[in-house]
Amino acid sequence: DAIQGKIPGLSQPASIASSVRKPRHLVTQLNIPKPVSCPNLVHTEAASYGQEIDGLSQLEKLQVLGQGNGGTVFKVRHKQTLALYALKVMQCDRGTPPNPQELNILRQTNSPYIVKCHQIFTKPSGEVSILMEYMDAGSLEIYVKSRGRLSEDIICTISRQVLKGLFYMHSRNIVHRDIKPANVLINEKMEHPCGYSCLYESGEARHRKHGGYNGFAADIWSFGVTMMELYMGYYPFLEPGQEPDFLSLMLAICFREPPSLPECSSEKFRDFIRCCLQKGDPSKRWTASQLLSHPFLADA
Incomplete structure (x- = not known):
């Protein structure tokens, strides 16, 4: 599944496609x-x-x-x-x-x-x-590795497009379960008015509830971690350049406090991420609809 939107500052159009990933x-x-x-x-x-x-x-x-x-x-x-x-x-x-x-x-x-x-x-x-x-210019994971981390302005626009796709799916009781930079693909064709499109891995689409699991909240968590990674240039549960270890990564996500953005980021962006990464009670995590009205996205 996929999402589209224009990202200012990139030389080509882009498409955006869980926070615990296999190394x-x-x-x-x-x-x-x-x-x-x-x-x-x-x-x-x-x-x-x-x-x-x-x-x-x-x-x-x-x-x-x-x-x-x-x-x-x-x-x-x-x-x-x-x-x-x-x-x-x-x-x-x-x-x-x-x-x-x-x-x-x-x-x-x-x-x-x-x-x-x-x-x-x-x-x-x-x-x-x-x-x-066909999304013909690769993923945002590759883009960040080759050109460096993204600015708040670009992430603001990416966020809006991803959230619109999530809102579409969540309103139909579908969750994604695999949101990450590797699933953000860039389209060079400029075929759509918005110009950019986010690709969700199709095989990961699931109906929302499996026992007590809340897929909606899990998608928002992964979305927040992904936006942090695009801004910081590395996975926020790791140190820059650190190779992922699956066990230590699981322990960090389960038992540590959620990561935070550096102080050089704007307060609006930091609050936006905090709304995505509410940990103790996932029901307090903002929904895609609520995040679309957050002040951080006001100019997207």
Whole structure:
């Protein structure tokens, strides 16, 4: 799922896609001895939703954009129209099978702040391919690493666009559960009036409640930590340059006080972050709707 908005000061358009993340060196490929069935999916050779593309054979794979336990994302081109897309390919014998409910959420999402899902293809083998809008200039994680931390003005505009996307999802009882700079993608095409779009990892969309878990509040926490990281230039639970250790990171998040912005930041920005990171009682954490009216975003 994705979000769009104009960010002043960047040379190209951008799109913005949980605070406890797996360290990169701990990410491994799951080895599952037997294929896992994918119940409730339509298993036809080219089952798809939408009218634009008849089958995967019409798509030419150009390059790998990313790879992980959730699948592989390719940059693809439609052979007839030459239109570019992102194609996420997931195998049912690698990790958790795609959730049919999540695929249905993807198909029905329709917002100027959510990256478009064009079609979904399934195969009898269990392979699921999701054809999505192509965001062609990388992520904000890469942008910050290559150019340095972002200013308050840019973060203000990014925040407004992300929150509009969250408000759209939360109002439909959908939570994201994976908000981080790596899911903020930059679009160079300037196709939309706002110019920028935030990409939410589609496979992470979930319905809100699982027992006592409040997915709405968890999204806001991750959003606040993400905005801090864009401003500070490093993950706020770590020291600059520190390699993440999953256990120590978990302990820090669970038992330490929430991180705070440096004194050189504005009071409005610091208060905005405090509203996102209310820790003792998640119900006191501001909602996406409330944050959109915060004074920090008044000029966004």
